[in-house]
Amino acid sequence: MNNDKLVSAKILVIDDDVNMMDVLSVVLRRYGHYVKTFTEPLSAIEELKKNKYDILLVNYLMTPVKGDKIVETVREFNKEIYIILMSIHKDLAPSIEVMQQLDIQAYYEKSNRFDNLIMLIQGGIKYIEQINKIKSMNLQLEHYLVDFAKILLQTVGAKDHYTEEHSRRVTLLADAFSKYLKLDKKQISDLQIAAAFHDIGKIGIPDNILLKTTRLTDDEYQIIKTHPVIAANIFSVSDIYKDIYPIMYYHHERYDGNGYPTGIKGKQIPLLARILSICDSFDAIVSKRTYKEGATIEFALSEIEKGAGTQFDPELAPKFISMVNNNIEYIEKIFSEY
Ligand SMILES: [Fe+2]
Ligand SMILES: [Fe+2]
Incomplete structure (x- = not known):
């Protein structure tokens, strides 16, 4: 298996800038990702509650609800999704403290070039893969422990x-x-x-x-x-x-x-x-x-x-x-x- 190969992700995008979102969707789909876009947060949150997504791409400066508020709501019911916050200029981005508090994993400064975003998404996919690997290792470990416990009980039973x-x-x-x-x-x-x-x-x-x-x-x-x-x-x-x-x-x-x-x-x-x-x-x-x-x-x-x-x-x-x-x-x- 080639580890450098970009694996496709299920991405949900929330942005009130329709033109930007259209371009973004085309680019992301070209890289093989599944993309669903929303211009307002409420239906996006409903969709996130109903279906599993790997990555949430959310614009920070939106009216009436800002991106960090949306993330706050999402984190109440979903701790696992990888979140990338977007903004038109880094001076307008929230502080590192806010990003850490809300468990936002990456920040993307919007531009006409999307290489950086593609790289961030690739990083997100690797992160998700690692988390999944750890989860399956934990499950395996639990399985071993239960097995070990059964052996120990049988040992007592033999005596x-x-x-x-x-x-x-x-x-x-x-x-x-x-x-x-x-x-x-x-x-x-x-x-x-x-x-x-x-x-x-x-x-x-x-x-x-x-x-x-x-x-x-x-x-x-x-x-x-x-x-x-x-x-x-x-x-x-x-x-x-x-x-x-x-x-x-x-x-x-x-x-x-x-x-x-x-x-x-x-x-x-x-x-x-x-x-x-x-x-x-x-x-x-x-x-x-x-x-x-x-x-x-x-x-x-x-x-x-x-x-x-x-x-x-x-x-x-x-x-x-x-x-x-x-x-x-x-x-x-x-x-x-x-
Ligand atoms: Fe006893
Ligand atoms: Fe006893």
């Missing part, structure tokens, strides 16, 4: 099948609860990752303790209790997961301060760890183990209610109960399918 299934259910419960609480997008995604891996530290627990089907001795229980620290250590090596490992680290803390590993209490425990703790306990009560039968959802909810203010956050516990009651079919499905 302890219960932890793998429990983690899947806790993730679904945490996702439903965080959406019910209307948390923001980042909190929802952080909690989801933390829920999926909250017990990954069990990978560091010896099999004879982790997989024991009879009652644990006190010493064995002390070893099991190190799993949040091991999980946090595993994730602390990664920069992109830096907001995740505190959620894992504190998922066995109790609201009254009698939890582990640190014994912090109340709102000192990060919000997402308090949320995870409820989902985690709820699943542990409902799910069946080799040494115990699974309890009913009603029973598990009564335990959550009982633990409000001691084990669980007293504000979150009733909200969790309403979330389950309002989505009972979905919650039952989580336990029958996973």
Whole structure:
């Protein structure tokens, strides 16, 4: 592929100087670009809302609405379009500060020669190509991360099948609860990752303790209790997961301060760890183990209610109960399918 070749762009032009615009259109079309012209801003803005354009070419000095005002409106709904502001003389152009503030990428001083404009458009196309490349790289990276997470979960599953299934259910419960609480997008995604891996530290627990089907001795229980620290250590090596490992680290803390590993209490425990703790306990009560039968959802909810203010956050516990009651079919499905 020849990188110097000018690739065609979809360009929208707004200029109240009809003659200039006609000449401009002819030139741009000659270079293979798709061009649509507007003499007034309102219909141009409507068109930009309806259809995707690569480049907006807008005249600065127009009446009654100046080019920078038009750009301001466009930027409210479109941050991606490459904008070239035109003016008849550079003394009449807006300041660099205004151009930067409005994210105007280029300035063109009108003349009868269009070489400069063609160059600016070519620069714009290259810029758009770079942005698209970065976007697809980010998507690919996200895809790798999800894949890596699946491998990690399978790794836990190879050692302890219960932890793998429990983690899947806790993730679904945490996702439903965080959406019910209307948390923001980042909190929802952080909690989801933390829920999926909250017990990954069990990978560091010896099999004879982790997989024991009879009652644990006190010493064995002390070893099991190190799993949040091991999980946090595993994730602390990664920069992109830096907001995740505190959620894992504190998922066995109790609201009254009698939890582990640190014994912090109340709102000192990060919000997402308090949320995870409820989902985690709820699943542990409902799910069946080799040494115990699974309890009913009603029973598990009564335990959550009982633990409000001691084990669980007293504000979150009733909200969790309403979330389950309002989505009972979905919650039952989580336990029958996973
Ligand atoms: Fe745990
Ligand atoms: Fe757990």
